[in-house]
Amino acid sequence: MERLAPGGEIEAHRHDDHQIVYAARGVLAISTTAGTWMAPGNRAIWVPAGTIHAHYAHGELELHLVGVPAHRNPLGLTDPTVLAVAPLLRELIMGYTAMPDDDRGAERARLHAVLLDRLRAAPHQPLHLPAPSSPLLRSVCDVLRTDPADGRTLDELGHQVGASSRTLSRLFRSDLGMTFPQWRTQLRLQVALVLLADGASVTTVARQCGWSSPSAFIDVFRRTFGHTPGAHALGS
Template identity: 35%
Template sequence: MRNIPIHVLDATPRSVVAIGSDYPDGFLHPSHTHRRAQLLYGAKGVMKVVTKGGNWIVPPQRAVWIPPQVAHEVLYFGVSTRSLYIEPASIPSTRTDCQVISVSPLLRQLLMESVDVPLEYEEQGRDGALMSLLLHELARATELPFHIPLPIDPRLLSRCQAFLQVPDIHQSPQDWARDLYMSERSFSRLFREQTTMSFGQWRQRACVVLALARLSAGASITRIALDFGYESPAAFSTMFRRILGQSPTAYLDNL
């Protein structure tokens, strides 16, 4: 199935419904929910997924898992997607929260093939086996650190959202504590309680994850490093490697 909304097909009597969709650059799908869980894979382009719990940047050839009934909006940058909509009873036990996951070559080929499977496929035949194998591969996929958690506290949430609009690696916990009229100790405790990360860890994660989208869109490493306040492209590359385990150049080579 291609370019058909899931609400039209939601009642299909199958555990998995696969849909392929194409989106123009900059298309925003406003906040919505699905009764089924969704695996959203971008064959090309970049996606930004936002929920109350945080932001996820999804580079090309990765996927994001969205549990049932989780309100989310998606911003697409020239993306061609393959989506699996999975009945709650068939969700792999490893997939309970929103997360970006790796996509193995086998999972990628299964996703590309799935959208050409008949809607009411023969469950005991070849197409049923394909969908069953998809669920097995989904359960084995590795979570990637592309999540920027967001706090619930309104004051802290507003400050985090402002940072995500204009990231700056030099912003300090002392600055944030002062702006929020808190002691540094109280601020640090609140930040960790709300995000499960220290301020320094969150700041580094946010800068690297936001850089992913810009790298995928063609921005240079030097431009990103300067815009985010790094002392040099080498300093940015070191932080990128520390968070993601590879250099920005290696990341680009794998796209």
């Protein structure tokens, strides 16, 4: 178990083994050249062996790490992936990481096996914000990163960067694998997690992230994370 202060980070690195990264407190962000994955307390992130990645802490982060040998890939995943963490899986992760690293006993091996078994059943969560490679698309995404509440249409944003909405819409699908509204919603949800971890109120988060009302924000947040932003703030 590791602790990171708010705003702390672990610089870009890689592991020879796969890794399950779980934050029992705070909100964890993992970044690669392909984008950013965010995990609140009821999510974990699977990081495949050899992936160069950095960790970022939003709020007081309590980090639990579980290694999986590179020759075993129970999930068959080749990219970082956010996974739902049910209460049983959470207790398995917490119990396993509480054991000494040098413990090679049968109990630890059994716990690891059960943990991987439950991990196979964990639903994948679409909490990845892909990073654009197209310069045009990068310009649009940078505008929205600077102000997630910017509610302009793709056509209006296109006028600013010198591209048609048709071109930008095509780039969102081909470069990022999602539509413009989907990407903007993902961005707003990630920013919302950070703001909540920093103690901002639901009303403040809704306003700063561009939702029309706190209730609209609460509805999207609940459908994405399975609980309200108020419950999330209490759990952090």
